[in-house]
Amino acid sequence: MPELKRDPIRGIWVSVAPARKGRPHEGRDRGFVCPFCPGNEALTPPEIERVAEGEGWRVRVVPNKYPILPTHEVIIDSPEHNADLNTLTEGHLNLLVEVWSRRIKAHRDRKYVLLFRNYGHGAGASIVHPHTQLVAMDVVPEVVLKEASALTGEGCLLCGGYGVRVLEYGGYAVTVPEVQTLPYEVWIHPLRHEREFNPQPPFGRLLASVVGVLKGEFGVRDYNLVLHQAPKGYDYHWHLEVLPRMGRFAGFELGTGMRVIHYPPQEFVGRFAGIIATYVKGRT
Ligand SMILES: [Zn+2]
Numbered sequence: 001m002p003e004l005k006r007d008p009i010r011g012i013w014v015s016v017a018p019a020r021k022g023r024p025h026e027g028r029d030r031g032f033v034c035p036f037c038p039g040n041e042a043l044t045p046p047e048i049e050r051v052a053e054g055e056g057w058r059v060r061v062v063p064n065k066y067p068i069l070p071t072h073e074v075i076i077d078s079p080e081h082n083a084d085l086n087t088l089t090e091g092h093l094n095l096l097v098e099v100w101s102r103r104i105k106a107h108r109d110r111k112y113v114l115l116f117r118n119y120g121h122g123a124g125a126s127i128v129h130p131h132t133q134l135v136a137m138d139v140v141p142e143v144v145l146k147e148a149s150a151l152t153g154e155g156c157l158l159c160g161g162y163g164v165r166v167l168e169y170g171g172y173a174v175t176v177p178e179v180q181t182l183p184y185e186v187w188i189h190p191l192r193h194e195r196e197f198n199p200q201p202p203f204g205r206l207l208a209s210v211v212g213v214l215k216g217e218f219g220v221r222d223y224n225l226v227l228h229q230a231p232k233g234y235d236y237h238w239h240l241e242v243l244p245r246m247g248r249f250a251g252f253e254l255g256t257g258m259r260v261i262h263y264p265p266q267e268f269v270g271r272f273a274g275i276i277a278t279y280v281k282g283r284t
């Protein structure tokens with residue numbers, strides 16, 4: 001089983017998980033068989049839950065066969081191997097985000113639950129088939145603690161109009177952070193101060209639209225999603241970070257923890273804001 005260790009000089013938590021090196025890699029392994037495609041269910045560990053459709057399924061949840069930490073689940077977003085959020089139907093999206101939320105709540109007793117999604121090899125996905133992952137842990141990540149102090153109570157920055165709010169739609173906002181830390185970074189969050197991820201239907205549509213616009217208009221091929229919500233016992237304003245991966249981190253980023261953006265942020269805001277509203281409304 002993987003084990004968490006913390007380096008005393010840098011304070012960085014590291015999961016020591018040697019079994020991960022055995023995981024399958026689509027596009028690299030010869031004779032790769034997708035464990036997430038219908039018909040190959042026996043290739044995953046026994047199912048935690050499924051949203052059934054006739055004999056088949058629309059969404060499946062299974063333990064990760066190669067866990068980063070002992071509680072590591074994989075949510076197989078769709079039976080379709082080449083789907084992505086922006087190609088799923090509205091009904092499917094709503095159902096999917098409901099599963100995400102239900103799985104997070106199932107681990108409410110843990111200190112922190114991270115839901116994340118890797119799409120594309122450049123974002124660390126080893127399998128193309130669309131899937132989302134959840135890791136529950138007994139420490140609160142540093143970045144979440146930092147955010148918690150800025151997203152608490154009366155002084156909550158997200159409530160106070162942080163960044164550029166490019167769209168408000170059905171109780172949610174699409175916000176470009178005050179300082180983007182990755183190219184084309186965008187957040188989606190509720191307008192109201194909510195500590196726990198509790199998505200209502202327009203959320204799925206917004207998410208699919210943001211992904212669709214970034215892929216269609218900005219040339220994004222790989223991206224991560226990171227859901228930040230309240231650690232146990234903390235206040236928070238939950239938000240989903242959409243993190244395009246246009247390049248790798250190199251020596252400067254590793255040596256300083258700083259980041260580099262290759263365009264003027266106001267240019268992105270202008271262009272993105274001009275497209276996203278029409279895209280959301282036009283999505284069927
Ligand atoms: Zn597949």
Ligand SMILES: [Zn+2]
Nearest residue numbers: 156159193237
């Ligand atoms: Zn707030």
Ligand SMILES: [Zn+2]
Nearest residue numbers: 147228239241
């Ligand atoms: Zn965050």
